[in-house]
Amino acid sequence: MLHTFVAYVEDLPGVLTRVASLFRRLNININSLTVGRSERAGLSRLTLVCEASAEAGHRIQASLFKLENVVDVDDISQAPAVTRELALIKVAATRQSRSQIFELVEVFRADIVDVATESLTIQLTGVESKIEGLIQVLDEGENRILEICRSGKMTMRRGHHTSRVLKAMGAGPDDAVKEAGPAENFEDIAARDPE
Amino acid sequence: MGTNATTQASNAHLTTPTRLTGAEIVWATLVGEGVTDVFGYPGGAILPVYDALRKFPIHHTLVRHEQGAAHMADGYSRASGKVGVAIATSGPGATNLVTGIATAMLDSIPIVCITGNVSSKVLGTDAFQEVDITGITLPVTKHNFLISRTEDIAPALRYAFQIAKSARPGPVLVDITKDAQQGTAIFDFEAAKPRPHRIHPMRKVEDSGLEQAAELIRNSKRPVILAGHGILESGAMEQVLTLAERAQIPVALTLLGLGAFPASHPLNLGMMGMHGEAWVNHAIQEADLLIACGMRFDDRVTGTISTYATKAKKIHIEVDPAEINKNIKVDVPLIGDLREVLESLLPRISGRDGSAWLKTIDGIKGDSAVRDIKNLPDNGHLYAAHVIHDIWRITGGNAIISTDVGQHQMWEAQYYHHEKPRSLITSGGLGTMGFGLPAAIGAKTACPEKEVWVIVGDGGFQMTAAELATIAQEKIKINIAVINNGYLGMVRQWQEFFYERNYEATPMVSPDFVKLADAHGIAGLTVRTRAEVAEAVEQARSAPGTFLLNFKVEKEDSVYPMVSTGSALHEMIRRPGLNSLDDK
Numbered sequence: 001m002l003h004t005f006v007a008y009v010e011d012l013p014g015v016l017t018r019v020a021s022l023f024r025r026l027n028i029n030i031n032s033l034t035v036g037r038s039e040r041a042g043l044s045r046l047t048l049v050c051e052a053s054a055e056a057g058h059r060i061q062a063s064l065f066k067l068e069n070v071v072d073v074d075d076i077s078q079a080p081a082v083t084r085e086l087a088l089i090k091v092a093a094t095r096q097s098r099s100q101i102f103e104l105v106e107v108f109r110a111d112i113v114d115v116a117t118e119s120l121t122i123q124l125t126g127v128e129s130k131i132e133g134l135i136q137v138l139d140e141g142e143n144r145i146l147e148i149c150r151s152g153k154m155t156m157r158r159g160h161h162t163s164r165v166l167k168a169m170g171a172g173p174d175d176a177v178k179e180a181g182p183a184e185n186f187e188d189i190a191a192r193d194p195e
Numbered sequence: 196m197g198t199n200a201t202t203q204a205s206n207a208h209l210t211t212p213t214r215l216t217g218a219e220i221v222w223a224t225l226v227g228e229g230v231t232d233v234f235g236y237p238g239g240a241i242l243p244v245y246d247a248l249r250k251f252p253i254h255h256t257l258v259r260h261e262q263g264a265a266h267m268a269d270g271y272s273r274a275s276g277k278v279g280v281a282i283a284t285s286g287p288g289a290t291n292l293v294t295g296i297a298t299a300m301l302d303s304i305p306i307v308c309i310t311g312n313v314s315s316k317v318l319g320t321d322a323f324q325e326v327d328i329t330g331i332t333l334p335v336t337k338h339n340f341l342i343s344r345t346e347d348i349a350p351a352l353r354y355a356f357q358i359a360k361s362a363r364p365g366p367v368l369v370d371i372t373k374d375a376q377q378g379t380a381i382f383d384f385e386a387a388k389p390r391p392h393r394i395h396p397m398r399k400v401e402d403s404g405l406e407q408a409a410e411l412i413r414n415s416k417r418p419v420i421l422a423g424h425g426i427l428e429s430g431a432m433e434q435v436l437t438l439a440e441r442a443q444i445p446v447a448l449t450l451l452g453l454g455a456f457p458a459s460h461p462l463n464l465g466m467m468g469m470h471g472e473a474w475v476n477h478a479i480q481e482a483d484l485l486i487a488c489g490m491r492f493d494d495r496v497t498g499t500i501s502t503y504a505t506k507a508k509k510i511h512i513e514v515d516p517a518e519i520n521k522n523i524k525v526d527v528p529l530i531g532d533l534r535e536v537l538e539s540l541l542p543r544i545s546g547r548d549g550s551a552w553l554k555t556i557d558g559i560k561g562d563s564a565v566r567d568i569k570n571l572p573d574n575g576h577l578y579a580a581h582v583i584h585d586i587w588r589i590t591g592g593n594a595i596i597s598t599d600v601g602q603h604q605m606w607e608a609q610y611y612h613h614e615k616p617r618s619l620i621t622s623g624g625l626g627t628m629g630f631g632l633p634a635a636i637g638a639k640t641a642c643p644e645k646e647v648w649v650i651v652g653d654g655g656f657q658m659t660a661a662e663l664a665t666i667a668q669e670k671i672k673i674n675i676a677v678i679n680n681g682y683l684g685m686v687r688q689w690q691e692f693f694y695e696r697n698y699e700a701t702p703m704v705s706p707d708f709v710k711l712a713d714a715h716g717i718a719g720l721t722v723r724t725r726a727e728v729a730e731a732v733e734q735a736r737s738a739p740g741t742f743l744l745n746f747k748v749e750k751e752d753s754v755y756p757m758v759s760t761g762s763a764l765h766e767m768i769r770r771p772g773l774n775s776l777d778d779k
Contacts, residue, residue: 014329014341021333055520062397062517068338068358072396 001054002031003077004047004155005061010069011037011044018067019046026060028052032085032152043071047155080158087131088113089122089138090147097143104141108134119146128153212383217345217376218243221309222251224352227384230280232640234258234267238284239324241311243376256640256669259661261288263633265295265366266659268306270637272299273620274595274645276427278359279306279637285313286324289370290331294627297335299366301624302451303428305359306366307352308332314374315343329370337365345378349387361392362532363515364428397516400531400539407527408486408510409543415484415508417552418444421467421496424451424623425489425514425533427616432456434537435488441541443549445556447475449490450608451623458592458612464556468496469758470605473767474559476758480765481555482507489513489533492522493624502763512536566755566770569610573725579603579678579748584610585728586648586676589736594646595620595638599631599655602684605754607650629658635673636665646674646736653679653705663715666741674735675719675743677708680750688753692768712743719743 009015016035023030031049038045052060057075064073093101098120105112105122108130114121124134131150138145208215208223215223221244225233234256237245248255258264261283268279283292289310299306313322329341338358340351348371355367412418426435432455439446439462446456447467456463464475476498479485485507490496497503500522511518511525512533519528529536564570568580583606586594592612597620598604604621613619620638622630631651639647656677666673678684687701709719718738722731722745735742755770 017330018333025334058519059517059521062395062515062519065395065397066337066515066517071393 001052001077002049003052003057003060003075004049004081004083004153005064006074006076006155007046007048007064007070008038008040008043008072009046009067010071011042012069015044015069016046018069019048019064022060022063022067023048023050026052026056028056028060032150034152034154047153049153074157076155076157081155082158083127083153083155084125085128085131085153086151087122087124087134088147088149089124089135089145090114090119091122091138092118092144092146093120094118100141101138101143104134104137110134208382209384212381212386214379215382216243216247216379217348217371218247219250220345220348220380220382221352221371221376222247222253223382224349224384224387225253225280226251228278228353228356230278232256232271233280233282234264234271234637234640235282236261236264236284236288238286238288238311240285240313240373241282241288241309241376242284243373244282244309244311244371254640255282256636256665258633259664260659261291262295262629263636263659263662263665265292265306265308266298266627266630266633267637267640268308269295269299269302269304269630270597270620270634271641272304272306272637273634274617274638275641276430276617277641278356279304279641281306281308282310283308284311284324285328286326288324289326289328292368293332293335294625294629296332296366296368298622298625298627298630300335300337302622303364303424304366305364307355307359308366308368309352310368310370311376312341312370312372315372316374318343318372328368332368335366336368339368339370341370341372343372343375345375345380348375348380349382349384350389353384353387354389357389357392362395362398395516398514398530400529400536404527404529405536405540405543408529408540411484411508411510411527412442412444412486412544413547417478417482417555418442418484418486418549419464419478419482419507420444420446421449421479421485421487421490422446422452422456423449423488423490424455425512426452426455427489429489429514429533431489431534431537432616434534434541436460437541438486438537438544442544442547443553444486445478445549445553447471447479449493449496449623450621452490453608454613454616454618457614459614462553466608468493468764469498470609470754470756471496471758472609473563473756473769474556476756476764476767477559478556479504479507480763485509487511487513487525488537491515491518494522495623497522498758498762498764498766504764568770575724576749577723577725577728577746578752579606579680579746580610581725582676582678582722582728582746582748583607583650586650586732587611589729589732590646590648592618594618594648595635595642597621597631597635597638597647597649599649599651600626600628600685601652601655602680602688602752602754603650603652603678605685606678609754611650628652628655631655632659632675633662633665635675636662636669636671639671639673640669649673649675651675651677652684653677653681653708654683654703656708657705660711663712663717667715667717671741672739673741675712675741676735677743677745678748679705679708679745680748680752681705682750684752685754687751688757691751691753692757692759708743708745712741717741717743719745721745721747723747
């Protein structure tokens with residue numbers, strides 16, 4: 001099954017190697033890995049997606065926690081969560097074919113972020129299937145894809161879920177950590193979600 | 196050794212922040228951590244550290260190969276429970292440590308390895324003797340540090356000691372660039388103290404779990420305690436003993452658990468697993484409850500997993516959450532420090548009649564005693580089992596035994612009955628040949644008042660025999676028993692059982708070990724018959740210095756019983772009768 005882990009790690013040289021090395025040792029391929037600054041100073045937040053057996057989840061989470069530079073790990077493979085990916089797609093486009101791409105971009109609620117004489121760059125945010133949808137449509141059209149750059153998945157639990165890091169650092173009662181509520185609420189929220 | 200004056204000076208560093216060089220900070224921090232002995236080998240990138248050694252009350256043992264330094268630090272730790280320290284230079288010095296570090300990692304032994312590295316300005320340029328040792332040791336350390344600023348040395352070293360000792364112990368490497376050693380910084384020992392170690396958030400022992408465990412123990416008819424190395428690391432000997440005695444539960448031990456439960460105790464079954472006695476493995480296979488205490492269901496103790504103890508519920512008391520359900524699915528995991536968990540569990544356990552089950556196990560034992568080689572009459576052959584059994588008898592089971600890896604290691608586990616914790620020093624997880632001799636030097640350094648024996652094969656002995664010179668230089672008194680059968684015995688045994696006796700690359704021509712010892716100024720004796728064993732052992736013990744006994748044992752003896760790979764734990768190859776043994 002597809003596992004999604006969110007981890008807070010110290011922002012230091014070599015930390016990513018330690019995380020990646022754990023998966024290498026288990027012979028698990030990392031499907032995507034997104035890292036960036038978090039709400040806590042000195043801590044990076046990463047979202048890691050990998051394919052592994054259902055039972056492997058516990059061990060991976062436990063092993064990630066054992067790394068000295070890992071502050072928190074959340075396994076949100078099954079949890080209601082918002083997942084997004086950013087893609088930049090450079091497509092060959094002549095003056096004649098541009099308008100056709102503009103239409104597609106409109107439908108996919110994407111943006112054109114760069115226009116050149118012979119190409120344009122599309123920026124698209126969304127779930128994986130949406131990005132793949134646009135790529136497929138572009139592939140099937142006459143406009144050759146020149147480059148694709150995808151960020152990999154970024155994931156956040158739905159609801160008023162402050163990270164456990166906040167709890168660990170003594171978040172006050174106002175920031176009370178509230179785990180995600182019953183699933184039906186999330187479907188409502190998901191329905192309002194433009195994705 | 197430093198003089199008293201310098202001792203006081205260095206201790207003053209611990210209370211008053213002082214400007215020191217990085218090299219001095221290394222030693223001052225070690226002194227502060229309570230280190231009295233280190234094992235190492237100097238070289239260019241660690242020279243500043245060596246230059247500062249004379250100012251500090253720390254004894255340095257010069258090894259003959261850095262692998263020996265890591266094994267000595269390891270043996271030092273296993274014998275004493277303290278953190279062992281090894282020091283090496285950059286490049287080849289550092290890479291030579293790796294086998295020793297991996298050995299400590301697989302057996303969860305707390306050691307700190309300090310390596311010098313090239314100056315920070317040339318890091319990553321393939322400078323002379325530069326190697327990415329933090330990269331290399333990443334998967335075989337609990338954690339490692341690359342330190343390039345003098346002010347970071349003390350905090351990193353203190354943190355390294357904390358990591359090495361905490362939760363499930365293990366090795367930590369601190370790599371310090373030469374310029375960081377040469378620079379100066381304010382040394383403030385107190386300020387360098389790491390924040391309290393983070394408790395693994397998946398560690399949890401709930402009342403409901405304890406109640407479930409107690410309930411399983413109350414209702415079990417055929418329980419067995421599986422006693423592992425975690426008992427020693429957690430210091431839970433007394434709690435395990437209380438549990439066993441109160442609920443009348445027999446105890447099976449892992450190789451690294453030997454000594455955690457007294458061998459002479461009526462509830463002690465002996466070692467389990469691939470070369471465990473038949474009754475021990477049968478008891479586990481027949482059990483309706485296994486209480487695993489600080490052990491990890493290693494493949495050498497389970498045999499084929501799908502057929503392992505299928506009738507038993509399993510309680511797993513373990514400090515490392517990553518071990519839960521890794522190999523064997525358990526019913527009640529209690530994730531925490533073993534001693535603490537048992538202390539919470541014990542009040543829920545009351546007296547229990549276990550006599551029927553113990554009687555059943557005794558019934559299985561009878562058959563094995565008849566087959567036991569030590570009960571066979573002297574047929575003129577010298578068997579390793581006899582030698583080891585005699586060493587046990589003569590030392591009263593009170594010696595620290597360091598073994599190497601292979602047949603002699605298994606015979607040691609079978610025939611030397613360990614009463615006390617930390618009396619067996621052996622490489623279990625990694626199975627590192629060459630471990631025995633240097634580990635014994637480490638053990639003797641940690642416990643100079645104890646009698647220390649090395650039991651080692653002719654193969655493993657030659658892997659690190661250079662450390663005989665270390666023994667000579669340090670004037671250490673240990674006793675060395677070489678179980679010399681002219682083969683790489685365990686490999687030969689596998690060839691005999693599984694490769695149609697194709698003894699490829701296992702017959703081994705060795706030097707005369709007594710002469711080799713003599714060249715180091717170490718006395719020795721070759722022993723060929725059973726009748727000579729006792730006297731030779733006594734002679735070694737009473738010799739003032741290290742003494743080597745070269746036991747020329749039966750060449751093609753095998754370790755029995757044996758659970759071969761792919762078999763269930765109760766499907767063992769048993770020792771053939773006496774007659775077939777003579778035919779060999």
